[in-house]
Amino acid sequence: MTQVLNVTRNDVGQFEITDLSGKLIEGPFDTNAAAWKALDRRDNDSANRPDKPRSSKKVLWGKPERKSKRARRKEKRLxxxxxxxxxxxxxKAPTWIRNVAAAKFDPAGVRAYRDAKLGTFGAASEVRRIDPAEYLAEKARRGEV
Known part of the structure; x- marks a missing residue:
């Protein structure tokens, strides 16, 4: 005969596993999830498996195997x-590919190359720093106005 069990909340706000008559079977649990987990554990233990000692030792799934020195050396050589x-x-890559790679991995180097390529006509040239008032004064002094 199967026993019908329920998860109910008590007066304190904790969860308990009770039977149909309201008799406490297991609990109290702090969360609803903990109570349901205990109920599932109880169902699985009694119905599906014979009694056996349980180990509290954790199972390490996917634990790496120890490789031999020879295998490690071979892997390192590869x-x-x-x-x-x-x-x-x-x-061996073509120049345009190397330039793209250099621009991607060294943008500061590309900027330095670009600025050096501009020479004295770039944004940092002396021509750009002329004060208009000084320029007009110099021009007037020479009589070119």
Whole structure:
């Protein structure tokens, strides 16, 4: 015969597992989730499994296996080869690809290159810093007005 159990709230606000007559089976629990978890545990323990001692030891799923020294050395050698191959391929890349990569990874370097390329005609040139009043005064002194 199956026993019907309910999760109910008591006067204090805690949750309890009770049977149909209202008799306390297990509890009190602080949260509703804790009470339902205990109820599920109770259902699974009694119906599906025979009694067995439970271990409180945590199961470490996916624990990495220890590799042998030989395997680690081989993996390291492969990684070094791959890095070397990447560097060789990067050196063989066309100029436009290298410039795009340099712009992406070194924007300050691109700015320095761009500013040096502008020379004396860029935004930082001396021509741009002339005061208009001084310029007109100099022009008037020469008689070019």
């Amino acid at each position: 990684q070094e080869k791959q890095e070397h191959r990447m560097k060789e391929n990067a050196a």
